[in-house]
Amino acid sequence: MSKEKVTECTLDFEIDAEKAFAQSTSDAKRYFQELLSLVRSGSPLAVMHKDFAKWGEIYLKASWKNIPVLKYLTSPPSPTIPGAYLSYMNGCNKLEKYIGKTIAYVFLRDLGRDISDSCESEKIRLHTRKVVNIVQDFLAASKNESPGMEQLYRRARDAELGDTFIWLMEKLHTVQSIIPEGLDYDHAMRKLVKLTVGVGLHQYMEFEESLPQDERVKKMDRAIRLGFCYGLTYPFIDDILDSPTALSHNEKRALSRCLETAITTGSVPDLELFCDESHESQGENCARQCTTQSGISSLLPPIYKELKSAFEYIRMNLSKENEKDFFERAYVFFRSQEEDRIKSLDNPGYSDRDIYIPLILKSASSRLIARSIINPEQNQGFDTRTFYYGIFNQCQDDLTDIYSDLQEGNVTPFTYYLTHKGKRNDLVNPYELYIAVLYYLIHKLYKNDAKIRELLLERSVNTHRNLLNSLGPDKYSSLISVFKTDSSLFNSVIKEITEKATDLSFFDKLARKIVADFFHNQKKEKEKFESDFKLFSNKINSSIEISRDFSYKTNSSIKISKDFLHKTNSSIKKLREFFNKTDNSTKISREFSGENPHFYDVDETIVDAANYALSAGGKRIRPVLALSVGVLCYGLDPSKLIPILRSIEYMHSASLIFDDLPGQDNADFRRGKKTVHVQYGNVYTAELTAMFMVARAFREQASARGFGNKPILDVIAYCAEKVGDTCKGQYMDLSSTGKKLTLEELETISALKTAVVIESALVVPAMLANAHPQEIGAFKRFAFHAGLAFQIKDDILDATADSNVIGKPSRIDNKNNSSTFVTILGLQRAKRMLYDHYLNSCDALKTIKRDTIFLRQVMDFIVTRDH
Numbered sequence: 001m002s003k004e005k006v007t008e009c010t011l012d013f014e015i016d017a018e019k020a021f022a023q024s025t026s027d028a029k030r031y032f033q034e035l036l037s038l039v040r041s042g043s044p045l046a047v048m049h050k051d052f053a054k055w056g057e058i059y060l061k062a063s064w065k066n067i068p069v070l071k072y073l074t075s076p077p078s079p080t081i082p083g084a085y086l087s088y089m090n091g092c093n094k095l096e097k098y099i100g101k102t103i104a105y106v107f108l109r110d111l112g113r114d115i116s117d118s119c120e121s122e123k124i125r126l127h128t129r130k131v132v133n134i135v136q137d138f139l140a141a142s143k144n145e146s147p148g149m150e151q152l153y154r155r156a157r158d159a160e161l162g163d164t165f166i167w168l169m170e171k172l173h174t175v176q177s178i179i180p181e182g183l184d185y186d187h188a189m190r191k192l193v194k195l196t197v198g199v200g201l202h203q204y205m206e207f208e209e210s211l212p213q214d215e216r217v218k219k220m221d222r223a224i225r226l227g228f229c230y231g232l233t234y235p236f237i238d239d240i241l242d243s244p245t246a247l248s249h250n251e252k253r254a255l256s257r258c259l260e261t262a263i264t265t266g267s268v269p270d271l272e273l274f275c276d277e278s279h280e281s282q283g284e285n286c287a288r289q290c291t292t293q294s295g296i297s298s299l300l301p302p303i304y305k306e307l308k309s310a311f312e313y314i315r316m317n318l319s320k321e322n323e324k325d326f327f328e329r330a331y332v333f334f335r336s337q338e339e340d341r342i343k344s345l346d347n348p349g350y351s352d353r354d355i356y357i358p359l360i361l362k363s364a365s366s367r368l369i370a371r372s373i374i375n376p377e378q379n380q381g382f383d384t385r386t387f388y389y390g391i392f393n394q395c396q397d398d399l400t401d402i403y404s405d406l407q408e409g410n411v412t413p414f415t416y417y418l419t420h421k422g423k424r425n426d427l428v429n430p431y432e433l434y435i436a437v438l439y440y441l442i443h444k445l446y447k448n449d450a451k452i453r454e455l456l457l458e459r460s461v462n463t464h465r466n467l468l469n470s471l472g473p474d475k476y477s478s479l480i481s482v483f484k485t486d487s488s489l490f491n492s493v494i495k496e497i498t499e500k501a502t503d504l505s506f507f508d509k510l511a512r513k514i515v516a517d518f519f520h521n522q523k524k525e526k527e528k529f530e531s532d533f534k535l536f537s538n539k540i541n542s543s544i545e546i547s548r549d550f551s552y553k554t555n556s557s558i559k560i561s562k563d564f565l566h567k568t569n570s571s572i573k574k575l576r577e578f579f580n581k582t583d584n585s586t587k588i589s590r591e592f593s594g595e596n597p598h599f600y601d602v603d604e605t606i607v608d609a610a611n612y613a614l615s616a617g618g619k620r621i622r623p624v625l626a627l628s629v630g631v632l633c634y635g636l637d638p639s640k641l642i643p644i645l646r647s648i649e650y651m652h653s654a655s656l657i658f659d660d661l662p663g664q665d666n667a668d669f670r671r672g673k674k675t676v677h678v679q680y681g682n683v684y685t686a687e688l689t690a691m692f693m694v695a696r697a698f699r700e701q702a703s704a705r706g707f708g709n710k711p712i713l714d715v716i717a718y719c720a721e722k723v724g725d726t727c728k729g730q731y732m733d734l735s736s737t738g739k740k741l742t743l744e745e746l747e748t749i750s751a752l753k754t755a756v757v758i759e760s761a762l763v764v765p766a767m768l769a770n771a772h773p774q775e776i777g778a779f780k781r782f783a784f785h786a787g788l789a790f791q792i793k794d795d796i797l798d799a800t801a802d803s804n805v806i807g808k809p810s811r812i813d814n815k816n817n818s819s820t821f822v823t824i825l826g827l828q829r830a831k832r833m834l835y836d837h838y839l840n841s842c843d844a845l846k847t848i849k850r851d852t853i854f855l856r857q858v859m860d861f862i863v864t865r866d867h
Contacts, residue, residue, distance in 0.1 A: 017264050020328035021335050028360040031388065032353065035436045039428055044439035045487040051442070052490075055457045056497035079505035082514045087139055095135065100128040102507035103205075105455055109389060110202050110367065112382035116449040127205060131507075149522065149860060150842045153835055160213070164221045166831050168196070171228055173864060176523055178302045179235060182246030185523075188235035190516040195231025195370070197515060200224045203374050219374075226317060226373045229310035236303050241341060242410070251300050256338065258304070263330045266315060268308045271300065319375040326372045329365045336361035343411040348420055352428050355413050356391075363390030388445050392456075395434040396463040400470075402479070418482060431483035435490075462506060464498040526864065529857045536627075537620035544646050545611050546696065609676055609689040610696070613653045616671045622648045622761040625858065629779070630765030633850040640707070641765065643700040644715075648761055650697035651719070655726055655757075657690040664734055694723065707768045715764050722760045729753035741819035747788060755787025762855075778847045782855065785841035789862050792834045795820040797867070799827060838863050 038044050076092075077084035089095045104124050107113040113120050134155070141151055149169075156165035175192065179185055203223030207216055237259065240246045247255070254271060261269045318326055336358040343350065364387040371382070398405065398412040405415045413430035421427060438460055446452040468476045484491050623645035630636040630644075660667040660675040661683060668678050677686035701716050729752025736745070762779040799822045821830045841859050845852045 015264055015324065015327050015331070017328065017331040017335075021332050024332045024361055024365070025357060027387065028357045028364075029353065031360060032356050035433055035440065036352065036428060038436040038439065039432050042486065044436045045432070045485050045490045047443065048435055048439050049487060049490040049493055051453060051457060052461075052497060053493045055454065055461070056493065056501070059458070060497070060500055076503055079510050080513075082510050082517075083139070085505070085510070086135055090136060090139060096128060096132050098505070099131050099135065099507045100124065101455060101458070103128045103131065104451070105459065105506065106201060106205060106508060108452065108455065109393065110198065110370075111205055112371075112385040112389075114381070114446075115455075116446075116451055123205075126209070148518065149863075150839060152518070154839060157835075157839075159220075160217045161220060161224075162832060162835065163828060164224050166835060168224060168228060169864070172519060173866070174306065175232070175235065176519075177866075178299075178306070180240065180243070180246040180299050180303075182243040183235065183239050186516070186520055188239050189519050190512070191234035191239070192228070192231040193515045193519065194512050195234060196224060196227040197512060199227025199230060199370055199374060202370060206374070222317060223374050226314060227370075229313050230370060230373055232306060232310045236307055238337065240303070242408075247300060255300070255304070259334060260331075262311055263327055263334055266327070268311055271304045314373055318373065322372040322375055326369060329368045329372060333362055333365040333369060336365070340411065345406075345409050345411050345415060345419055348423065350411075350416065352426075355411070355416055356433070359394055359413065360387075360391050363394035364388075366390070385445065389441060392434075392437050392441060395430070395437060396460070399431070399434065400463060400467055403471075414483075421482070429483060429485070431480075432485050435485070458504060459506070461497055461501050462504040464494065465501055465504050468498055522860070522864075525857060526861065529861060533619070533621075533624060533861075537618075537624055540620045540623050540627075540645060540649070541614075541617070543642060544614055544649050546607050546614075605680070605685065606689055606692050609680055609685055610650075610653075610693050612679060613657055613676050613689065613693070614649070616673050618671060620649060621858075622652055622757060625758065625761040625855070626765050628854040629762050630768070632854055633848070633852065634765065634769035634771065636765060636769055637706065640705060641768075643704040644764060644768070647697040647700040647719070648764070650693045650700065651723065651760075652757060654690040654693040654697070655730075657686050657693070659730070661686060664730070704768075711768050711770060715767050718763065718767065719760060722756050725752050725756045729756070736819065739819070741824065743821075743824050746819055746821065746824060750788050750791040751784060754791045755784045758787045758790075759783035775848055775850075778844050782841050782844040782848075785837040785844065786859060786862065789834055789837040789841065789859070792821045792830055792837065793862055793865065795822045796827065796830055796834065797865075798822075834863060 076088050079085045086095065089098050104115050107115050107120060107124055115121065115124065138151060138155070141154075153162065153165050156162050172189075172192075176185075176189070179188055200220060200223045203219055207219075211219075237255070241252050241256065258269050258271055261267070314326075315323075340358045340362070343354075367386050367390055368383065371386075395413070398414050402412070402414045402418070405412050406418070413433070417427050417430050438456060442448060442453045442456055467479075471479065480495075626645055626648055627638065627641060630641050631638050656670060657676050659665050660670055661677055663683075667675050669675060673679075675686070676689055677683050680686065698716055698719070701712060701719065704712055729749050732745070732749045733753060736749070741749075759780050762783055763776055766776050766779055798820070821833065825833060838859055842856065845855055
């Protein structure tokens with residue numbers, strides 16, 4: 001691809017990027033000069049002292065009014081515990097007021113509305129009522145805990161946005177997997193979620209009551225996708241370009257060039273073109289060794305791919321009326337960010353204009369961009385109000401983040417002043433300028449409207465209070481003393497209300513925390529679950545080998561991580577004690593197992609073949625599930641479950657040997673190893689080995705001690721029945737080769753082949769514990785939905801995933817013309833069915849009043865796995 005072709009403009013209109021930037025810069029300079037004049041006059045401090053004093057007097061008197069006495073006597077939960085805090089506010093009849101002030105603030109800040117207008121006030125009231133209802137529904141469903149994936153998807157599905165939720169989960173999972181190590185993962189995801197939710201909320205607030213439901217759904221779906229695409233610029237542009245380690249100098253330079261080209265031409269250029277150019281210009285002075293000749297590391301291509309996809313989606317969905325505004329504002333934002341990015345905190349020569357002009361530009365243009373991508377109705381005065389308002393939020397964020405910005409060397413008004421104030425008496429105090437912005441908004445832009453004044457003052461006090469809580473009294477006082485104003489009266493009133501004011505949380509921040517915490521916890525829980533599961537299955541592997549004298553290894557030195565399954569109850573302690581034994585005895589004695597060597601005098605080849613099949617590996621998901629139910633749900637002794645765990649794995653391995661035979665699937669390899677009939681050169685060895693392993697499985701069950709005779713006999717009878725079900729499922733599967741199945745037929749086969757084996761792993765330990773039939777029924781329902789979900793996910797991965805990721809060839813079902821959930825339903829309906837089975841499995845678990853957290857994590861893993 002030639003450079004000329006890359007930079008060719010593909011837009012239907014001309015963008016004069018430099019002219020747009022010059023005009024915006026001129027406006028920013030004029031605004032800054034007005035703010036600077038206010039600071040030098042001192043008038044904002046005198047006026048704002050009175051405003052804050054009056055606000056404090058009213059607020060502190062009304063803070064606990066109308067709260068029940070018992071509630072008054074206890075401190076409210078911290079907003080850092082969202083579920084408990086929202087429940088408390090609901091119980092104190094303060095939820096509607098709490099959410100209402102946030103809705104009003106969103107109208108003011110994001111929508112640029114004049115909230116003093118009676119029509120806008122009515123809209124705020126209606127939206128507040130809707131959001132309150134949603135929050136109360138969540139509280140009722142989640143028992144005051146932060147919502148998990150189940151609650152979020154259920155709510156999205158009820159709002160006819162289930163497909164949107166699924167798309168967003170997949171996209172966020174992709175982002176999670178490619179965020180470079182040099183970035184703060186939580187910070188990056190928080191920004192991305194904030195923008196995604198913000199654009200969606202922006203669209204939601206624009207809806208008129210008369211808008212038909214199908215139009216609402218269409219617009220919300222589009223807004224959430226656009227919000228994600230726009231939000232992607234924060235972790236994958238701002239954070240990456242700001243990071244000193246995520247990318248090399250060449251890659252940063254190339255990425256910046258690509259971004260500028262895309263914004264000014266509408267075409268996304270070839271990344272390698274600019275990487276080649278940067279690489280050649282740097283020669284041997286690269287910031288780090290590049291992994292390719294063009295200077296592109298393995299990190300950048302997948303990131304650039306996502307950015308390209310996001311840019312193209314935004315452009316495709318821009319309205320003709322907003323397209324020019326979008327590109328010009330995007331350039332202003334990009335250019336101001338670039339100017340800020342090259343600043344160094346060590347440089348003592350920046351003027352106030354150097355510091356504040358880019359700040360005004362990027363804080364305003366970022367909100368103007370967000371609005372332009374959703375194509376809202378015209379709102380007179382929006383651009384003006386947004387331009388003046390942007391720096392208010394930016395100053396508050398910079399004040400809150402001052403120490404982290406200092407640590408990272410970021411140049412902000414506060415970090416630069418703090419670093420150079422001793423040598424530069426010409427620098428404006430950024431705190432005084434922040435107060436001047438607040439004064440300008442309240443008294444000039446919004447004409448001292450009482451509602452707006454109260455709202456902005458509370459938001460400001462909230463910032464002070466959050467800073468106090470995060471730093472502690474001493475560090476906070478020390479910091480504020482650096483930025484103290486020339487007005488002792490103002491300093492005094494701010495100090496007093498910051499110390500006394502509580503319960504100042506805003507719902508928008510809490511909602512973002514809920515969503516950000518959800519993704520953070522989901523990632524951490526998934527990593528922990530997979531780590532524990534892998535460790536535990538590996539240890540089970542070491543206990544299932546069949547010895548030639550027909551005893552079994554029971555490696556008693558198995559260890560698991562301290563917080564395995566994230567629990568500390570007595571059942572987990574018992575499990576830890578068992579697996580932390582140091583006894584090196586690795587075989588069950590013949591006396592214990594009831595061995596009869598004369599009866600089991602078979603050729604050693606059969607035993608070797610059985611162990612060969614077992615050595616192929618696998619997740620050992622079935623014995624792990626059985627162990628989790630036995631120990632966590634019923635408190636069974638894990639040592640007594642070992643024969644049961646073996647029996648479950650032996651039956652499963654036997655079924656795989658049969659599956660691989662030439663008369664069935666005719667497979668030459670299983671998990672990267674030759675199948676048994678190939679390894680041993682004949683079919684009869686494989687058949688006899690599989691039959692032997694089934695017999696050994698039943699023998700293991702019969703040898704289990706400590707459960708009583710009847711439960712053991714019931715388990716043997718139950719497992720025999722399930723083996724028969726599996727045979728039926730395999731017969732149906734083989735008989736359907738080359739045929740088009742109905743959905744019902746495919747579900748039946750999947751239930752008999754996949755769900756049945758999961759059911760056995762859950763039901764067997766429950767039977768040994770003499771569980772109530774209702775609980776056993778619930779385990780069966782869970783297993784049915786888990787099994788179908790597992791199979792649907794397999795079909796989705798086969799149709800969409802990279803074979804290098806899933807560990808086996810992909811698109812096999814399509815090549816073999818096999819009926820799958822994807823071929824029958826289509827990809828999107830298959831995804832929808834996957835999540836529906838997920839919800840149904842969660843519903844089944846809710847009826848089991850025992851510790852089923854591990855099973856819930858299994859379902860989360862099934863839905864989100866990529867292999």
